[in-house]
Amino acid sequence: MxxxxxxxxxxxxxxxxxxxxxxxxxxxxxxxxxxxxxxRDPAGVEHKRWExxxxxxxxxxxxxxxxxxxxxxxxxxxxxxxxxxxxxxLRASGNLLVDQPETNMKLTxxxxxxxxxxxxxxxxxxxxxxx
Amino acid sequence: MGxxxxxxxxxxxxxxxxxxxxxxxxxxxxxxxxxxDAGIRxxxxxxxxxxxxxxxxxxxxxxxxxxxxxVSRIGIEPAMAELVENGPxxxxxxxxxxxxxxxxxxxxxxxxxxGELMRTITGWKGTxxxxxxxxxxxxxxxxxxxxxxxxxFTRMYMERYGLTERELGLVAVKDHQNGEKNPYAHVRVPCTxxxxxxxxxxxxxxxxxxxxxxxxxxxxVSDGAASIILCAExxxxxKEFTTHEPIYxxxxxxxxxxxxxxxxxxxxxxxxxxxxxxxxxxxxxLTAADISFAELHDAFVILELAxxxxxxxxxxxxSKDALTRGETAIDGKMPINTSGGLKxxxxxxxxxxxxxxxxxxxxxxxxxxxxxxxxxxxxGMAVNFGGFGNNVVxxxxxxxxx
Numbered sequence: 001m002x003x004x005x006x007x008x009x010x011x012x013x014x015x016x017x018x019x020x021x022x023x024x025x026x027x028x029x030x031x032x033x034x035x036x037x038x039x040r041d042p043a044g045v046e047h048k049r050w051e052x053x054x055x056x057x058x059x060x061x062x063x064x065x066x067x068x069x070x071x072x073x074x075x076x077x078x079x080x081x082x083x084x085x086x087x088x089x090l091r092a093s094g095n096l097l098v099d100q101p102e103t104n105m106k107l108t109x110x111x112x113x114x115x116x117x118x119x120x121x122x123x124x125x126x127x128x129x130x131x
Numbered sequence: 132m133g134x135x136x137x138x139x140x141x142x143x144x145x146x147x148x149x150x151x152x153x154x155x156x157x158x159x160x161x162x163x164x165x166x167x168d169a170g171i172r173x174x175x176x177x178x179x180x181x182x183x184x185x186x187x188x189x190x191x192x193x194x195x196x197x198x199x200x201x202v203s204r205i206g207i208e209p210a211m212a213e214l215v216e217n218g219p220x221x222x223x224x225x226x227x228x229x230x231x232x233x234x235x236x237x238x239x240x241x242x243x244x245x246g247e248l249m250r251t252i253t254g255w256k257g258t259x260x261x262x263x264x265x266x267x268x269x270x271x272x273x274x275x276x277x278x279x280x281x282x283x284f285t286r287m288y289m290e291r292y293g294l295t296e297r298e299l300g301l302v303a304v305k306d307h308q309n310g311e312k313n314p315y316a317h318v319r320v321p322c323t324x325x326x327x328x329x330x331x332x333x334x335x336x337x338x339x340x341x342x343x344x345x346x347x348x349x350x351x352v353s354d355g356a357a358s359i360i361l362c363a364e365x366x367x368x369x370k371e372f373t374t375h376e377p378i379y380x381x382x383x384x385x386x387x388x389x390x391x392x393x394x395x396x397x398x399x400x401x402x403x404x405x406x407x408x409x410x411x412x413x414x415x416x417l418t419a420a421d422i423s424f425a426e427l428h429d430a431f432v433i434l435e436l437a438x439x440x441x442x443x444x445x446x447x448x449x450s451k452d453a454l455t456r457g458e459t460a461i462d463g464k465m466p467i468n469t470s471g472g473l474k475x476x477x478x479x480x481x482x483x484x485x486x487x488x489x490x491x492x493x494x495x496x497x498x499x500x501x502x503x504x505x506x507x508x509x510x511g512m513a514v515n516f517g518g519f520g521n522n523v524v525x526x527x528x529x530x531x532x533x
Binding site for chain 2: 027028040065067070073074082093095122125
């Protein structure tokens with residue numbers, strides 16, 4: 001039997017947003033460019049749509065914590081979190097999957113399932129040791 | 132700068148677990164304490180406008196229209212009433228809006244009441260509720276919370292400035308010394324550096340919550356309310372307020388910063404704190420050297436240190452030295468968190484900013500309890516920190532004629 005649900009299913013990714021006016025990259029997306037003031041129109045009707053640029057790969061760990069006070073919905077003893085900087089200068093927060101983190105260590109950002117919400121998989125950044 | 136605005140009445144409830152009570156009753160209790168303090172319980176119609184500060188009534192208590200409910204509960208209809216929400220800085224924002232309403236000439240007498248009931252839900256739900264102020268896609272969905280950013284900020288600060296866990300513990304010890312003597316404080320238990328750090332078993336009562344921040348590096352989750360009545364100095368209604376020396380709001384301002392912490396060029400620099408304080412100093416015609424004492428938003432103890440540097444009390448990286456020399460203790464050169472701070476007094480998010488200014492007024496009137504009264508203070512500063520520093524309100528209060 002053909003599994004139709006697989007049609008149109010894209011590889012999950014987290015994207016940066018590129019200003020069509022000056023090319024500046026943002027994560028997450030603003031509604032207007034800080035530099036050239038180009039507007040972003042999420043529907044792409046009245047103003048230009050901004051190109052999405054997949055964000056993942058090599059990054060450096062800037063800050064991290066092991067959090068024991070988790071919000072509802074995270075059934076774990078603790079989770080590790082970090083802020084990383086990508087090679088293009090963009091930064092992101094996300095889950096850190098490294099046993100002994102150290103500030104400034106080199107990591108790889110991948111996008112995978114970070115939690116399930118009422119049976120739906122939620123995707124986001126996981127920062128792991130480079131292979 | 133508009134009209135001169137005086138605080139003429141202050142009220143507070145105890146901070147702690149008030150989950151058996153109703154949110155608007157708790158706010159109403161603090162409001163009536165303020166009306167009593169101002170000596171106008173029987174002349175409540177003097178209040179023309181109420182601003183209510185509350186962050187989570189709609190989420191936690193499943194209640195909206197809270198400002199309208201409060202005016203009716205305390206019998207001051209038809210006073211105008213609105214809700215002001217700015218996360219954990221809702222209290223000071225409501226006070227700022229109250230100041231603006233008077234300075235504009237629209238009204239002469241304003242009541243500002245902040246309150247929150249957070250202990251009616253579990254800790255997990257409470258953490259989730261506060262985390263809803265983070266960016267939904269880039270922060271919140273991961274399980275990131277305010278304590279997580281507090282932990283990451285603390286580690287960056289420790290690595291850059293050589294701050295130790297023991298020094299972080301000393302902030303809590305100092306806050307508890309003041310909070311123990313504050314009848315409104317939530318956690319009035321004594322706290323020693325031996326118990327929370329030096330003793331080999333200290334970790335048993337002081338485990339990690341968001342490494343490197345431990346339990347004693349975090350404020351408790353609290354319920355409570357505080358209220359302040361403001362009057363224009365040039366109003367004929369000012370003569371109705373004779374019970375206490377008026378204390379003036381000499382400077383009040385705020386500033387914002389990026390929603391996502393990761394988008395700050397240097398995440399250790401708190402622009403919203405510094406810029407809000409600079410504007411408040413300018414408005415008051417004062418500098419950091421003129422401030423006699425301060426209430427700084429120590430939801431995490433690191434924030435007391437970082438904010439004290441950002442507002443200009445100390446050079447970057449040196450506040451820990453001032454702390455260990457005792458300069459920020461009640462009898463030091465720059466007493467900080469004389470109320471016990473958020474760490475000991477507690478942090479009902481909507482109430483905190485109003486409670487901080489309640490403390491400024493109490494100290495400037497000379498009414499603080501024995502052992503926690505600053506000697507002859509002239510100007511006090513409060514910093515109410517919203518988000519993780521993305522919307523911060525600074526208030527300076529002064530005695531008249533100084």
